[in-house]
Amino acid sequence: MSRSLLALVLLACATAASAGTFTTYESLEYANVGGTSLQLDLRVPDGAGPHPVILYLHSGAWITGDRTGGPALRQATRGYAVASIDYRLAPAWTWPSQIEDCKAAVRWLRANAARFHLDPNRIGVFGTSAGGHLAAVLGTSGGVDTLEGLSLGNPQFSSRVKAVVDLYGPTDLLKLEEQKLPCIPLDGNASFMPPSLLMGCAIQSVVPRGDDDGEPDDVHHARRPAVPHRARPARLPGLVQAERRSRYRAARRRRGVAADPDPERRPRRQSVR
Template sequence: MMIRQFTVCGVVLLLTTSMLNADDAAPVKEGASVAKVAAERFFRQHDQNQDGRLSPEEFPKRLQGLFSQIDVNRDRQITLSEDIAYRERRRQRGNRARPDQRQLPENVTALRDLEYARVGGKSLRLDLYLPRDAKGKRPLVVWVHGGAWKQGDKGRCPALRLVTRGYAVASLNYRFSQEAIFPAQIEDCKAAIRWLRSRAQQHQLDPERIGVWGSSAGGHLVALLGTSGDVAALQGSAGDLQQSSRVQCVVDYFGPTDFLQMDAHALPNAPFKHNAASSPESQLVGGPITEVPEKVAAANPITYVSKDDPPFLIVHGDRDPLVPHHQSELLADALKQAGVQFKLHTVQGGGHGFGNRPELDRLVDQFLDRHLRASVGGAAEEKAANNQATMRGRSLGTCTSCGRAVARSRRQ
């Protein structure tokens, strides 16, 4: 997601999450125009006295931890050039994000840049990480990165730690909204699942034990993988169409689920409007979301919820300024009504990202172990214990884009 009225250049999105330490100021090279535009807009929003500098008092409180990283000369003032340089350093780090083979544990094999599909001449690739000492077929977890559907890279893969627990892990790239609008993104994710299933024997993967995990825009896409397994309109034409794109469980970290509900339930300090034509959601569907409700419905994971969907673990902070917590409540609501197993875990005080939280790692591990390590269909019933969301009244409609029933929340 992006900060208020920013073209989602990515830098401001990263400001809301945990950061690497800044290097010394470096000259701005290629890509500088993107960083410059984003920095100028940020200054226009926050430079209250218009002196061309941001003081600690003017700098957004939610981002105070980044002030010293941007203020490289330590004069307690951030200049426009310092902001631009910081954003450019972040962009360059993103380009170098893929983990180094030498940094992997000794018992992990990395197969990088495997082409899972080719669309319009573009090669779509994924990385696959395999435990060397695992016996038999390995359960697989597929990571889908966030980045407002406009940026990000498969190299940043929080799920990589699961390989040491005996899982195979894949991390994929997909087309961004500036390359192709929805449903390109979900079509790519489904093509990757089918490709991995078709290569299961080659890589000792269990094709019947595939889970997906993603955050933010990636959370939206994994939720769609979970709810639209039977939707032909979202399958696309790339990859091995003889294989299924269904998954066996979903870990959704703060993904959007109903775009038109986001502004109505945003926090008072929400930094931008999702209904705006420049929002990530509008750019994803190819127009202002208020003007293309049918396209929005086709992109909403809750549109496709049905009783045969896989179990969900939904994790969301109640102080998320970018994706309102209500979005996860809506998904939990729809899953409950359909009789799908789920757990909604609210991170008290959590924003858009959680940093290093061992308790969340344990929560994810337990969920994946329950649904991927056990024999298929052997997970215990959890519905009563896990249905923790506040329920909202809902009505049914029809999505004219796909013909399926649409569950819509009545505005509160």
């Protein structure tokens, strides 16, 4: 992944420390749900800090994947602390468990900022695919009580983030089927497909209830001003991205969310160094 892809988060988090070595903390528990330990791995640059933070949310269609690896981890050598988390997966855990975990992780990072030399005021989030979806919801749902999951801990801290990078995450789960090409044989609305497994029911049986509904397509329905976003669509044969991208940009403009212009239309630029 090019350095420029993370530019929005890095710039929003302001100037970091000089590039260098880092310390890794593995299997830190940020929450516990009925005996299920939710853990993160944290890389912190050596030095006094406080260091800006990138929270990484992994891919896996909400049903698979874990915190190991991920393109954001390399940023630890460039002066940014990086936290990569496990979140609860469908179908064992349905919505909004996943976003509750993400918000709990942000609160945990703020609660432990002094311990790990983190800057609680400079936390950005980066997600890929399903993680991109969660990152986008995280960035547009600040203050939505139904998604906070305060019982997971540290309720006195905010779960708001400074900026979002959404790498090919879906932004409207109710329109995935109609946006694909006929050559794709699978029915995106089928009960065994990831969006339905995420909801615990057929995705088209989900009825939006307005701006505060807490549904997983909050990227389009959230009414509050949110944080700067950068979204990049997947470039895979058979996926129709243009409509989704234009609707996403329009939704962000309505909510007062800053965003990069369409990457298909803007001139190429040098990578951020």
